[in-house]
Amino acid sequence: MKLIKLAAFALLALAAWPARLPVRAEARPPLAVVVGSELKLSEISLATLRTIFRGDPTTAPDGKRFLPLNAPLKSFERELFDRKVLGLAPDEVAQFWITRRIRDEGLPPRTLPSSELGLRVVASYPGAITYVSTKIVKGGVRVLKVDGKLPTDAGYLLSAP
Amino acid sequence: MNKRTLCLLAWLWCAPLFAQDAQEAKPEIPEQTELPPDPASGPTVEALSDTELEALGLDAAGPRVDTSLHFWGFADFNSSQTFRPKGAVAVAQGRHQSFYVGNLNLYFSKNLSESFRTMAEVRLTYLPNGNFTVTPDGYLQTDTSAFDYANGQVVTRWGGIIMQRIYLEWTLHRFLSVRGGQYLSPFGVWNVDHGTPVIIPAQRPLALISNLYPERQTGLEFFGRWNVNNEQTLGYHLTLSNGNGPISEYKDLDRNKAVGGRLYWEYFGKTYVRSGVSGIYGRDTVSTPAATISTSTIDLKDEINAQADSLALAADLLVKRGGLHLQTEWMSLQKRYTTEGRKVHAVLGGPVAQAASADVFSWAGYVLGGYRTSWYGLMPFATFQAGNLSLANASLPDARLGLAGFTTGLNVSPIDSVVFKIEYAYIRVFRGPSIVKYTLNALLFQAAWSF
Numbered sequence: 001m002k003l004i005k006l007a008a009f010a011l012l013a014l015a016a017w018p019a020r021l022p023v024r025a026e027a028r029p030p031l032a033v034v035v036g037s038e039l040k041l042s043e044i045s046l047a048t049l050r051t052i053f054r055g056d057p058t059t060a061p062d063g064k065r066f067l068p069l070n071a072p073l074k075s076f077e078r079e080l081f082d083r084k085v086l087g088l089a090p091d092e093v094a095q096f097w098i099t100r101r102i103r104d105e106g107l108p109p110r111t112l113p114s115s116e117l118g119l120r121v122v123a124s125y126p127g128a129i130t131y132v133s134t135k136i137v138k139g140g141v142r143v144l145k146v147d148g149k150l151p152t153d154a155g156y157l158l159s160a161p
Numbered sequence: 162m163n164k165r166t167l168c169l170l171a172w173l174w175c176a177p178l179f180a181q182d183a184q185e186a187k188p189e190i191p192e193q194t195e196l197p198p199d200p201a202s203g204p205t206v207e208a209l210s211d212t213e214l215e216a217l218g219l220d221a222a223g224p225r226v227d228t229s230l231h232f233w234g235f236a237d238f239n240s241s242q243t244f245r246p247k248g249a250v251a252v253a254q255g256r257h258q259s260f261y262v263g264n265l266n267l268y269f270s271k272n273l274s275e276s277f278r279t280m281a282e283v284r285l286t287y288l289p290n291g292n293f294t295v296t297p298d299g300y301l302q303t304d305t306s307a308f309d310y311a312n313g314q315v316v317t318r319w320g321g322i323i324m325q326r327i328y329l330e331w332t333l334h335r336f337l338s339v340r341g342g343q344y345l346s347p348f349g350v351w352n353v354d355h356g357t358p359v360i361i362p363a364q365r366p367l368a369l370i371s372n373l374y375p376e377r378q379t380g381l382e383f384f385g386r387w388n389v390n391n392e393q394t395l396g397y398h399l400t401l402s403n404g405n406g407p408i409s410e411y412k413d414l415d416r417n418k419a420v421g422g423r424l425y426w427e428y429f430g431k432t433y434v435r436s437g438v439s440g441i442y443g444r445d446t447v448s449t450p451a452a453t454i455s456t457s458t459i460d461l462k463d464e465i466n467a468q469a470d471s472l473a474l475a476a477d478l479l480v481k482r483g484g485l486h487l488q489t490e491w492m493s494l495q496k497r498y499t500t501e502g503r504k505v506h507a508v509l510g511g512p513v514a515q516a517a518s519a520d521v522f523s524w525a526g527y528v529l530g531g532y533r534t535s536w537y538g539l540m541p542f543a544t545f546q547a548g549n550l551s552l553a554n555a556s557l558p559d560a561r562l563g564l565a566g567f568t569t570g571l572n573v574s575p576i577d578s579v580v581f582k583i584e585y586a587y588i589r590v591f592r593g594p595s596i597v598k599y600t601l602n603a604l605l606f607q608a609a610w611s612f
Contacts, residue, residue, distance in 0.1 A: 051335070095359065104270070107270075120206055121219065123206040124214060140205035147391065
């Protein structure tokens with residue numbers, strides 16, 4: 001009898017044991033599109049962002065060109081930005097730029113080794129524009145509204161999925 | 162079940178909760194996003210010095226564009242095997258399996274300032290060695306053998322350089338840029354893509370090799386684009402050029418400049434769509450100068466060999482969604498000969514020995530579909546094409562061809578810059594002079610790479 005009770009207990013314990021606790025993936029903060037604080041710009045549209053980061057010549061408010069700066073390849077920031085702004089999955093990016101090079105439609109923006117460096121370049125170089133995680137945004141740069149929304153707003157374009 | 166057993170069971174069930182590594186436990190609610198910091202308070206970004214910026218290739222006082230010289234290109238290696246080739250197919254495609262390097266295109270570009278840039282693309286080729294023409298006297302082949310003075314007079318075969326494009330580009334505004342020089346005609350998808358690493362099949366479709374629309378032009382090109390909204394863009398190209406004459410790269414043989422243009426629309430949604438219409442109108446003249454030299458003057462007169470007003474029209478559609486790729490192009494050419502330019506010429510293989518050039522309407526089109534899988538970028542594809550063409554050949558100036566065909570194959574991209582293609586092509590000429598009325602059956606292999 002004891003043996004039966006023990007077996008029943010073991011079965012119940014096994015059935016009750018949760019296979020794996022639900023663990024949510026870490027929620028990533030959204031990306032902020034940043035420019036130097038001297039640039040008289042507070043808002044940008046998705047279409048203009050796309051134009052700038054596709055390498056098409058785009059004039060900044062100070063009358064000179066924007067200098068787009070990309071986050072490192074394969075970084076979370078780069079993949080999210082390419083997907084949301086250029087509409088490219090990670091495996092499509094290289095072919096996209098090879099096609100544009102062969103068509104002579106533009107070279108990819110300069111890629112910096114880290115987002116932190118991108119932020120420092122934006123703070124130091126007028127017309128530079130990049131995107132970084134809102135976690136690392138500091139003073140000295142301006143976070144732009146994208147299509148009228150800040151990173152804190154609901155429905156912001158560059159929110160992580 | 163007694164209380165002790167129930168407690169033990171409850172403990173066992175809850176144990177994993179307590180045993181969970183604190184670092185593994187993730188918040189159920191997404192992290193509250195911090196507000197962008199107020200630049201006036203809190204830590205500020207450490208600015209880079211001019212020296213640090215220079216080390217990154219940035220000069221705060223200089224132009225905001227990369228002014229270094231860029232050099233890149235693409236090349237392809239091919240194998241072609243025709244099955245039971247006969248007649249014109251055997252002449253054009255060869256009768257035996259052949260290996261060849263098809264394209265070696267080199268690009269150079271440089272931003273001269275924020276507004277000016279230059280770009281050149283040249284193709285190195287083995288041509289004209291082996292180039293052939295079919296004449297009433299037979300099959301004539303060009304031989305470029307020469308003694309190489311630098312290498313002990315060994316016999317070598319020289320090749321050529323095809324200037325694909327070279328221009329100076331001036332960007333006045335996003336809505337207006339101007340190119341002066343030689344440029345690829347802005348029409349369709351394929352003509353501007355043109356690089357074998359980015360073209361899905363191994364061979365160009367008939368519509369692109371039939372010279373219905375000039376591949377390149379020399380002159381001026383105006384272009385720009387406008388963002389209608391976040392999802393849609395409109396763009397245009399206007400061209401003014403020498404047109405499509407035999408030496409249009411550097412000389413217009415008549416007073417009429419060719420005028421052309423393209424309007425296109427792009428949609429950036431989950432599905433990417435680009436669609437456009439293009440056209441070019443001009444006078445095509447083939448003439449040779451005839452000089453009368455006297456003691457004090459030289460009088461030049463153009464002897465016109467052929468002259469026609471031509472209107473080429475094209476339409477294209479490109480759709481991409483995920484791995485799905487669909488593209489289609491259609492183009493036509495209407496030629497109306499001038500009184501002076503309608504000449505009597507010999508007809509090879511025709512019902513009469515001689516005939517006058519007839520006004521023509523030619524058209525061709527293709528539909529290409531493929532699906533890029535995530536497994537090594539493998540893409541099965543198929544193309545269907547058809548056309549009704551006037552054969553642009555000196556010995557068969559008015560021959561009409563009705564043809565249709567299909568290709569099917571695989572396109573594999575093991576790494577981003579390398580593409581392998583294997584393709585079976587079947588093209589049947591079902592209407593035309595008996596001399597060209599043959600079927601092409603071919604197996605093609607291509608390795609294309611960009612660098």
